[in-house]
Amino acid sequence: MSRVGSAIVWSIIAVAGAGALAWLALSHGETINAAWLLTAAVCSYLVAYRFYSKLIASKVFALDPNRVTPAERLNDGRDYVPTNRWIVFGHHFAAIAGPGPLVGPTLAAQFGFLPGAIWIIVGVVLGGAVQDFVILASSVRRNGKTLGQMAKEEIGPVAGYTALVAVLGIMIVLIAVLGLVVVNALRSSPWGTVTIGLTIPIAMFMGIYLRWIRPGRVLEASAIGLVLLAFALFAGRGVADNAGLAPMFTLSGVTLAIAVMVYGFAASVLPVWLLLAPRDYLSAFVKIGVVIALALGIAFVLPPLNMPALTRFTDGTGPVFAGKVFPFAFITIACGAISGFHALISSGTTPKLLERETDARMIGYGGMLVESLVAIMALIAACALTPGVYFAINAPASAIGTTAASAAVAVQHWGFTLNPAEMTQLAQQVGEKTLLSRTGGAPSLAVGMAHLFSRALGGSEAMALWYHFAIMFEALFILTTLDAGTRVGRFMLQDLGKHVWEPLGRVSWYPAVLITSAVFVAMWGHFLYQGVIDPLGGINSLWPLFGISNQLLAAVALCVGTTVIIKMGRARYAPVTLLPLAWLVIVTMSAGWAKIFSPDPKLGFLSHAAIVRAAAAAGTLPPGVKTVSDASRMAFNDYLDAAVAAFFMISVVVILADSVREWAAVLRGRKPATSTEAPFQARVAVAGD
Amino acid sequence: MRVAFHWLGRAGAIVRRVIGAPDYECYLAHMRARHPECVPLSKERFIMTQLQAKYERPGSRCC
Numbered sequence: 001m002s003r004v005g006s007a008i009v010w011s012i013i014a015v016a017g018a019g020a021l022a023w024l025a026l027s028h029g030e031t032i033n034a035a036w037l038l039t040a041a042v043c044s045y046l047v048a049y050r051f052y053s054k055l056i057a058s059k060v061f062a063l064d065p066n067r068v069t070p071a072e073r074l075n076d077g078r079d080y081v082p083t084n085r086w087i088v089f090g091h092h093f094a095a096i097a098g099p100g101p102l103v104g105p106t107l108a109a110q111f112g113f114l115p116g117a118i119w120i121i122v123g124v125v126l127g128g129a130v131q132d133f134v135i136l137a138s139s140v141r142r143n144g145k146t147l148g149q150m151a152k153e154e155i156g157p158v159a160g161y162t163a164l165v166a167v168l169g170i171m172i173v174l175i176a177v178l179g180l181v182v183v184n185a186l187r188s189s190p191w192g193t194v195t196i197g198l199t200i201p202i203a204m205f206m207g208i209y210l211r212w213i214r215p216g217r218v219l220e221a222s223a224i225g226l227v228l229l230a231f232a233l234f235a236g237r238g239v240a241d242n243a244g245l246a247p248m249f250t251l252s253g254v255t256l257a258i259a260v261m262v263y264g265f266a267a268s269v270l271p272v273w274l275l276l277a278p279r280d281y282l283s284a285f286v287k288i289g290v291v292i293a294l295a296l297g298i299a300f301v302l303p304p305l306n307m308p309a310l311t312r313f314t315d316g317t318g319p320v321f322a323g324k325v326f327p328f329a330f331i332t333i334a335c336g337a338i339s340g341f342h343a344l345i346s347s348g349t350t351p352k353l354l355e356r357e358t359d360a361r362m363i364g365y366g367g368m369l370v371e372s373l374v375a376i377m378a379l380i381a382a383c384a385l386t387p388g389v390y391f392a393i394n395a396p397a398s399a400i401g402t403t404a405a406s407a408a409v410a411v412q413h414w415g416f417t418l419n420p421a422e423m424t425q426l427a428q429q430v431g432e433k434t435l436l437s438r439t440g441g442a443p444s445l446a447v448g449m450a451h452l453f454s455r456a457l458g459g460s461e462a463m464a465l466w467y468h469f470a471i472m473f474e475a476l477f478i479l480t481t482l483d484a485g486t487r488v489g490r491f492m493l494q495d496l497g498k499h500v501w502e503p504l505g506r507v508s509w510y511p512a513v514l515i516t517s518a519v520f521v522a523m524w525g526h527f528l529y530q531g532v533i534d535p536l537g538g539i540n541s542l543w544p545l546f547g548i549s550n551q552l553l554a555a556v557a558l559c560v561g562t563t564v565i566i567k568m569g570r571a572r573y574a575p576v577t578l579l580p581l582a583w584l585v586i587v588t589m590s591a592g593w594a595k596i597f598s599p600d601p602k603l604g605f606l607s608h609a610a611i612v613r614a615a616a617a618a619g620t621l622p623p624g625v626k627t628v629s630d631a632s633r634m635a636f637n638d639y640l641d642a643a644v645a646a647f648f649m650i651s652v653v654v655i656l657a658d659s660v661r662e663w664a665a666v667l668r669g670r671k672p673a674t675s676t677e678a679p680f681q682a683r684v685a686v687a688g689d
Numbered sequence: 690m691r692v693a694f695h696w697l698g699r700a701g702a703i704v705r706r707v708i709g710a711p712d713y714e715c716y717l718a719h720m721r722a723r724h725p726e727c728v729p730l731s732k733e734r735f736i737m738t739q740l741q742a743k744y745e746r747p748g749s750r751c752c
Contacts, residue, residue, distance in 0.1 A: 219705060344751070
């Protein structure tokens, strides 16, 4: 294309994106179509990819297609393997995409679609995609080093160790909150429970098949697994319709929480070929399939956004979670805008596969843009519901009561309308007894997707199947993160534990494996259990903690990125990473502060603990609390949550201070800007190798 | 027919790598080309060690 032609095309894309964004932001009152949101997002991504990521590739890193990558230099046929960039892209995307970008935007929809939409689009373009790309490029230049190693070598040992402990803390909170999402989705739902339960023996069958029946035939085993998954969906319906069997699988939150903990423990101690690996394959297929299906469903139906641009809950009184739109919209949506966890992937398997270092742009920046699009689609699916239905599903029982009639009254009080009969009918349509207070985001997203899919395919008859299909894949994603995370957490604990008692570090000594697994499961299990029994719904306290911890990790990654850029002698481009870093520090600090110290007991952990204790002392227990010992446990958990939030905040300060010290030393010339990059080696040199 | 099978095989190899399954053929080809003097691991041994290593460190799966 000629230069003029290219300029015209890019101008049109830019104008279309800006126009759609302006239309979204300015149209108050009337219902707007999802097409505007999709246009705004896709055009912004295209422009950002074409121009901003190019600037980072050429000016900041000067990525060079002729420079040898670690995959070529260290090719071992196992981890370091030069791989076609489209394959790496798919692999990277399957690794970064999880339940996060689906759940976060659904929860943040309580503010209306606009705050979430703007944060997802602006956050990814200037923050999330930049982080993933910069960390990937830095790791590729350093033989595929991990984020922790880079933090230690680039910034210093203090930042390195803080990052290490922070990762462990993040995993605990992450697994607990994801477990809570699954528990809330399956609570008193025999259909969902049976379907998800069956995925475990299906995975184990695949594992045995791959080990003994047809070793290594991954695709064959996956095809069988996918057929069995479809079977599990119908088996769940059969059980739910059977008056004798249904009560056996209608489980309480506490029972489900214990089941999830047992599952996590099993995944940590059983051989990986039996459970983890086959589940992971299934999950990868379902993940990519669902993302494509969701995109097609939205493109085909183009639903109107029934949620207003902004709701009254921007003032912090929202029932889904407490807190004002600033900073809590930016904490609630982490994955999809900026997710620190991605830095672990971008410095994990991916950098060892790149054929050319220039591929980092498409895989790092481009991969994150696609994840962001998934978040936009989740936001659309949630906002396509009527606000009344959305809040009836996502608000805890303490806010809307336990009947459709009480929910309708509460929703009306908030200024939306809900017909109780419609709510009951919707529950019947999706094959559930009730949809009230199914907090955690997964059920409302599943209802949104069932709406979309059934309009595109199958009609309202198919609503129930689509709903449970959506629940199944969300739970599949989540349990894949939960089981792999528990195992990784076990290894991290063993690594730390060996300093206390050497045998604890032996990874194939069963007593050590069992002890550390049990300890790690107990750590996240405690938070999960407290979330399940919390009358405020659990999500209210755990999801913000997860958001803060994820953004903390992003802050670590951006500190590493900034240090790398400064040490390359390109300090004038440091704002590329400094800008999102500054924003994240402001957001995590203010959110952490509010969660700890806010005088509003719905928001602040300390003030909540104070009123619970005061109420217990006065003999008037707060609503939802049955005994004095329950009340004191609740207060203890509030203090624990406050301590965790404080730990994350202190970690941010430590890492930031250590980084600033290092930047100042380099910029003032007190310390030579020594690069830890692997020396340049031209590709031609290895051509005949 | 043979052409179809060839392409099906290629597509299968791509999918296997996208979902992150251990690729024994690739490893074997690498060992033969670069380290002909070494005895490569058996298929079973290779798959086991690759899978074990994958789930020992953060970075294989995300939220």
